Amino acid sequence: MTERVVExxxxxxxxxxxxxxxxxxxxxxxxxxxxxxxxEEGFCRMLAEGGCFVIRYDHRDTGRSxxxxxxxxxxxxxxxxxxxxxVLDAHEITAAHVVGVxxxxxxxxxxxxxxxxxxxxxxxxxxxxxxxxERELPPPTEELMRFFADAHVDWSDxxxxxxxxxxxxxxLAGGRRPFDEAAARSxxxxxxxxxxxxxxxxxxxxxxxxxxxxxxxxxxxxPTLVIHGxxxxxxxxxxxxxxxxxxxxxxxVTLPDAGHGVExxxxxxxxxxxxxHTAANGR
Numbered sequence: 001m002t003e004r005v006v007e008x009x010x011x012x013x014x015x016x017x018x019x020x021x022x023x024x025x026x027x028x029x030x031x032x033x034x035x036x037x038x039x040e041e042g043f044c045r046m047l048a049e050g051g052c053f054v055i056r057y058d059h060r061d062t063g064r065s066x067x068x069x070x071x072x073x074x075x076x077x078x079x080x081x082x083x084x085x086x087v088l089d090a091h092e093i094t095a096a097h098v099v100g101v102x103x104x105x106x107x108x109x110x111x112x113x114x115x116x117x118x119x120x121x122x123x124x125x126x127x128x129x130x131x132x133x134e135r136e137l138p139p140p141t142e143e144l145m146r147f148f149a150d151a152h153v154d155w156s157d158x159x160x161x162x163x164x165x166x167x168x169x170x171x172l173a174g175g176r177r178p179f180d181e182a183a184a185r186s187x188x189x190x191x192x193x194x195x196x197x198x199x200x201x202x203x204x205x206x207x208x209x210x211x212x213x214x215x216x217x218x219x220x221x222x223p224t225l226v227i228h229g230x231x232x233x234x235x236x237x238x239x240x241x242x243x244x245x246x247x248x249x250x251x252x253v254t255l256p257d258a259g260h261g262v263e264x265x266x267x268x269x270x271x272x273x274x275x276x277h278t279a280a281n282g283r
Contacts, residue, residue, distance in 0.1 A: 005064060006090035014064035015057040015087055019048030024120075024278055025093045028056040029084055029111075031102030032077075032204040035063035037191050038101075043267050050275040055096070057087050061200040063191075073203050078210025081110045085118050097278045099123040101262055102234070106130035112222055113215045121281040122224040122247075123274050126232055126260045128239040131214055135242050141233040147171045155199045162188050174231030174259025183264070217246040223281040224250040227270060229258025251277075 003016040016036060026047055028039045036056040047054045058065035059080060061073065084107060088096055097120045100108030105127025112119045113131075128137065139145070153164035165188040170179050192198045224247045228240030237254065244252040253273050255266050262270060 003064075006087070008086035008089050011060070011083065011086060012066040013057055013060070013083060013087060013090070015055060015090060017056075017091070018044045018054040019052055021053050021091075023048075023051050023053040024282075025088075025091070025096035026052040026054050026274070026278065027084060027088060027096040027098045028054065029098060029100040029104035029108050030056070030059065030062075031104045032059060032080065032107075032207070033062070033201045034102075034104075035059070035191055035195065037063065037187060037194065039262070040187070040264070042264075043262060043271065046267060046271040047274060050271060052097075052275070052278065055087060055091060057083075059083065059204070061203045063195055067196040067200045068203060069197050069200060073207075076208045076210025077107075078110075078212045080207075081107050081114065081210075081212070084108070084111050085115050088118055094118070095120050097121045097123070097274075097281070099125065099274060100127065101125040102127055102260065109217065109220065110212060112220045112224075113217075114212055116221065119222050121222050121277060122220070123227065123277060124224065124240075124243060125227045125262060125270070126229060126235060126240075127243070128235045129217060129243055129246060131217060133217065133242060133246055137242060138236040138238050141236070143175070144171055144233040155202070158192060161198065162192060165191075172233060172260040173263065174229065174233050174257070176231045176257040176259070177263075177265065180264070217243070218248060220247045223277070225273060225277045226250055226252040227255065227273060228252065229255045229260065229263075229266075231257050232260045234260045 035058045039056040044054045098108045105124040109130035154160040169184045226240050226244040244250040
């Protein structure tokens, strides 16, 4: 395991790898507003022990990657897509199996659409269609919408920020399983303490999309696995089903009672599915 800051095209990104570089590469793309820590170390090690070279990284304005502080950043969502390619360049990797969760799943789809030569296969977790589709998709649950409406956080107060992030994690968990508040609080605390400026994550809430052509999901030509929790409050499970329908040949794994994200209770199922998927598609 090695964490380091790399600079590609003048952009500083913090990256960390697990496993043997000679093994097939798996690039983990976290959702916007979240650092690489949300790909927990134990999860990364399970993939590495399964025979993969695993890379996780901090998006801009998260963790130890370039942080723009109070100034309004000039980057876009399209730049975050390009950053995934930059991380591969820093490791001298031509193409990787790309695993994205939440908005990171959208970034992974866009990477496959616009940097197709960098992607061996896709795994899309707790996400939705990154481009427009002719299907009506359900909105977030009422509970999640109430959380957004009622949430109050003082970004100058670390305790307030931590309480807010833990409450958000609890809501995203979907409510059908016990919630491990101690584990969530420990992770959030490490995330806040590790960041150059944790308040900079708010920049992701207002990022413009940037200039990427609107290409249909049917253009994705790499093997794709969709993994989705049945209790996802942000993207109800119909989002995963439509995504699997739109991408040619995609397969779907449903996680019963799972919420939004990569929950510890599902690590064994998710890692086994990823390892099977990568083994079947050019490891």
